[in-house]
Amino acid sequence: MSDAESADAGAADPSEHDQEAVDEDADTDAYTGSGEKRREDAALLSGRAEYTDDREPPGTVHLAFVRSEHGHADLEEIDTSAAEAMDDVLGAYTWADVEASPSPGRLQPPGLDRDVPAHPVLATDRVRYHGQPVAVVVAEDRYRARDAAAAVDVEYDPLEAVVDPETAATDSEAPRLFEAAPDNIATTAELGDRDATEEAFAAADRTVSIDLENNRLISSALEPRAAIGEFDPDEGFTVTVTSQSPHGHRRKLAHTLGVREGEVRVVSPRVGGGFGHKGHHHPGEAMAAWCARELEVPVKWTATRSGNYLEGAHGRDHRTTAELAIDDDGTIRGLRAETYASVGGYGLGSGARMPVRYGRLLSSQYAIDAIHCETRAVFTTTAPIHSYRGAGRPEAIYVTERLIDVAADELGLDPVELRRRNLISPEAFPYETPVGATYDSGDYEPAMDKALEAIGYDERTDATGADDGRLRGVGIANYVESTGGGFESGLVRVLPDGDVAVYAGTHSHGQGHETTYAQLVADALERPIDRIQVSEGDTAAIPTGTGTFGSRSTIVGGNAVVESAEKVLAKARRIAATELGVDSAQIGYEDGTFAVSGANDSVSAEAVSGADETVSFEDIADTAYGWGLPDDLEPGLESTTFYDLDGAAYTFGTHACVVAVDPDTGDVELERYFAVDDCGERVNPLIVEGQVHGGVAQGIGQARYEQVAYDDDGTLLTETMDSYGVPRAADLPSIETDSTVTPSPLNELGVKGIGEAGTIAAPPAVVNAVCDALDITHVDMPLTEEHVWRAISDQNEE
Template sequence: MTDDAPTDPPDGGPDESSHLVGEGVARREDAALLTGDATFTDDVDAADLAYLTFVRSEEAHAEIESVDATAAASIDGVLAVYTWDDIAASDVPGVLPISTHGLDCDPPGHPVLARDRVRYQGQPIAAVVAEDRYRARDAADAVEVVSDPLPAVVDQREAQEPDAPTVYEDAPDNVAAVSELGNADATDEAVAAADRVVEVDLTNNRLIPNALEPRAAVARWDAGDERLTVEMTSQSPHGHRGKLSTTLGLPESDIRVVAPSVGGGFGHKGHHHPGEAAAAFAAMDLDRPVKWTATRSENYFAGAHGRDHRTRAELAVDDDGTIRGLRVETDADVGGYGLGGSLSMPGWYGSLLSSQYDVPAIHCETRAVFTNTTPIHSYRGAGRPEANYVAERLVGAAARELDFDPAELRRTNQITDFPHETAVGATYDSGDYELGLDEALDAAGWDDLRDRPNRDDEGRYLGVGLACYVESTGGGHESGVVRAHPDGTVTVYAGTHSHGQGHGTTYAQIVADELGIDYDDIDVNEGDSDATPTGTGTFGSRSTITGGNAVAESARAVREKARKFAANLLDAPEDAIEYEAGEFAAPEHTDDTCSFADVAEAAYGWGVPEGMDPGLEATTFFEQEDTAYTFGTHVVAVAVDPETGAVDIERYVALDDCGERVNPTIVEGQVEGGVAQGIGQARYEAAVYADDGTLQTDSMLDYAVPRSFHVPDIQTEATVTPSPTNDLGVKGIGEAGTIAAPPAVVNAVCDALEPLGIAHVDMPLTEERVWSAIRDAKE
């Protein structure tokens, strides 16, 4: 780890002319994905394969009286029907582990199959295993469940009322945890002393992840070795191995998790769910392979949802635009069960409430609240979009109240010195926020957009908005293995897992530069818990920082060991060896040279010097000690039709700074994908429950995922401020678009509707919702 931003490669590295890092190398992964040659979990086959289907609760809250599987078990081809009683009779714990750190209660973990009560619609009650998936589904329909309905609660604020139904007896007020960040007294003083206090009441809408591929698992049990192999849709194979170990009561060494090609994750495939655990339990019990593949509707009912915050917030600001303080109170819905760390996750979302601004005092109180809804966990951004939405809507509202240009109010309060510690304890590593703001405004033509009339020739209201953001990226440790083969080709293994991020390309670029060899001679492998000693996985915009630096450090170690072999081959002192473009030389001692391939061959054969171990590989455990903070500014121009409520995004400019960009083309793709999802939240997506806990948006007919024609052309711009937290100087970028887009779009629409006196419209800004706001304003 270095203290200063990196500029040149470490001593002894290949010269600058050989560098691929920073080039938009074409993604090597895409051919297989586009031609159908990639293998996804549901493509995995095995002899004697059986299929598992769940019987799911139709009620959101109920006591289970009985489960009768007699008719289902009699169907030809049905191999087993499991209920909680079968799990309880085994040696398997059967409960998905949760983190109880910081909780105000001690709720049980999510059972693989419901025990005595269901707490959300879609919770698995029984599992049917049959010789084909069709008979499994028929048998699931034949299982008879008798239950006693209980009152349900689906709103996190109503859940805290004295007469609300209780989800857990251990949490009678339905509050799992209360967390505080910042200084309440200092914030109270700032609010009292400010010239103005701007208030907002915001809903950060509940979202349903919609990856191309639903969750799936194929489990195999080797009775001879007593070892379980699970191929599954995973963002973190080692993480899932650990969670399966806890749920099944097996040592981690007896479990292998393999993630083949994964069709999108967005956080949803980083969590532990009943599906893969049930498939594994059935495979062990039946001693035959078992496959489970979720249907799209199952993903809606019982896959982890995201967001769902209700927030009251106040910004203390003086008339000259100086921000004095920020006070926030949030009720975060966590659904009917905890998943992993989901119950404590809302407690740290406020750590990014400063956004890009020097806010002297902040206080954030967050309550994580149980409801009878699908459990909530991290969804692309995981707390950062929620925090940034609060900050950027408040600053937007303050600019309106003070009659400030929104960009100038932001500039007035931007952080300029780094590192910078915020009032809630985050330490921003590096940045040039004003430069990013200026370049985004210039690219969008901000002054011209602000000078437009209120309405265009079609009578549509015109508006322009922006959102600055800061994203915490990286974190934790990661392993990277670099192994040179005798022919000079190289295999890279990493504990991360790519599900669209392009690690096979970026890691190869990094290693090619470090070793000075041909990019095409490098193969990158991820997704097998047996191939690397450990791995944290891919989420939280961490892969290039942790995985990239891990493989880079391993490549440097291989290069230095290769130098020793080269010294032996060239009969020259090690400190005389020079290395450039894949060739070792010692010009002061000999005219001979040797290639990296020559050295690799010698490392496995006759060229091993006395005292050195044969072979040419290295393993690194990289740990990021300090967080890297990506930042940027997004600008949006809209036109709003007052007759229909239709919102047309006419212009979208995204400026992002993720430090050094290993592959700018991949960075731009990540930004564009994130913006598309952010626009989805801002304009179309929301999971809606009826009062009895029935999910109303249970398919794409009712849950509006944006289509290609809903997403505008996105102009991507960049500044580059290397991070001092790691040798590559990189920061994460995977979630930037989901953080910046929602407030940018909402700010633009509110700007358009300002002539009507409309200060705020909650997401999603559907045509009906916008039209209703216009109608109400005119009445």
């Protein structure tokens, strides 16, 4: 079990099928592997959970942004005098004020090929996307702050905009966003061997190709971004913030504010969803802290929903041409892809570099000898792109899984049979792909067979034979997901009364860490789970960690806390040996009790028989903080581990979708959705199911409803939930799940990530199903009624 940028783990209990799977997998003698209900949920459901906006230090004032009305324009003049004259307004600031301060005022540079400026906290001489912060106003309450922001007068000289990344890079007439990037290209990358791929294409019986758009998305977490900045001249900054990575935020804020990391404390309380856009700081967090220092009072900023949509970092937005070299017997010889990926008006954190790595998963589950991928990350006059749940993996798998269906149609083969003929053999692992990924373990065919059997794939009827006049289709998508990466910290501290405090460098925003980490530590120490408390989110209290994203928390964070617990238990065993008067090798431990277990060469049977027989964990904890410790042991009973995973663990699975399409209206109904996922050992199957359900919901959202739209002037048209189509419960099918278990050999727990599986597999599964129903080659996402109806009309005209 692991996680991603998600807030899904509090999903409803699994279906009856799922609960049976949970019960079958559970070990009644262990917490790990059982469907332990989330301990977080009582506070979340009752309203007791505290989020950033719930906090209000004494004397707190409020910040509001003045945002650009244009997608691309020069700033002529900013007049803040009317705002400053309003009652209860404490200050109004522009870039000139930031520039005159000790702070650099720019977000951390993204490390691009081109020497372009990093994102300023307030616009300098030009705005490069609609909604870019131009000025800030601080007032006694948020309503006065917003009114004052509306009173700031900004004069613009509008410039031509460009919102399509391919146009921005290839059209010589397209406007240029930065002098240092005359072609608007931020960075480029090639993966794989171009020559070997060309040879594979030359040798193949045929080539199939497809042009794809991976639609731009907006993160719609339950909680918008928010921050409270506080400043003390002696202690520095304290910034309370909605964060997936508190220590990462500390580092980035220190850079923007121009101070040492030790002068910044980041506190992150409950976080209502992240999906990637809370993994990097934005102007709001930095300006709340900057204004707190200027005004010497706590300053709160909470993004409005529209503000979050305008400037909260978007995701995806690829234009790809992909080709498959294939023989007439279905053997895939090679794959090549060329992609233009938008990075928006500025590079934001790692978001500008993510597209150049997406090609590492183009092999998907298939043994493809030659792959070449060339990617150009391109500046456009749109909001910056950052990671969005999956962060490159959904884009890659979408390319490959759509190509497979196109190739099957070209060859007259069943798409499942074509997949089956090219699956990587279980004996081939660890398997290195031509684009640099090394899959740790896998057994793909059983998962695919489960999904096919569940939906009755072999018994399906022809799509045109539906009694109700609708066209039915079935879509299959296989996937792999790289999970883990980097180090993570885990501290386990036993208190003198035997309670256990766990501190993790990750930070949950829906993944259920308080439950899963408690399960792992409870088993490692053989303690009741209600005596384990888990804490995250305070850089002053927790060893430096990496954070929660990329389906990494249980792999690295879980292993970190377990390793610390094992070190604690080893020390406790030594203390018990001293208490009982025997060698530590003679100490057994079970259910919270240390006992003398036998003699060895250095301890006589007489000594063992004359010793006290048992001592409790609580007694050892008390002794650890008192007298009588061995001379070579320090007081205390705790351990810190920095766990570093060597490589990535690759989750995999098969998702299957059955749709019914009304040919008169283009309406699409998802009649069945079945997901089979393999994330290695599952710490908590119930939370795994919640992660799968939430991921599939987001994946269906991309496939069916969601798309960011800009007009030609760079104005965001989908600025609110009225215009941006987030799916509701009634728009989603009942999501059925099953699993296989292939442990990862790379970590002691054998776990892999699961949080992004649904966002990876659902889009190609749904699109494949609709194309099967309509008997067409391709239709771009989102599959709205209009898009599907137009595809049907175009087919009828042909």
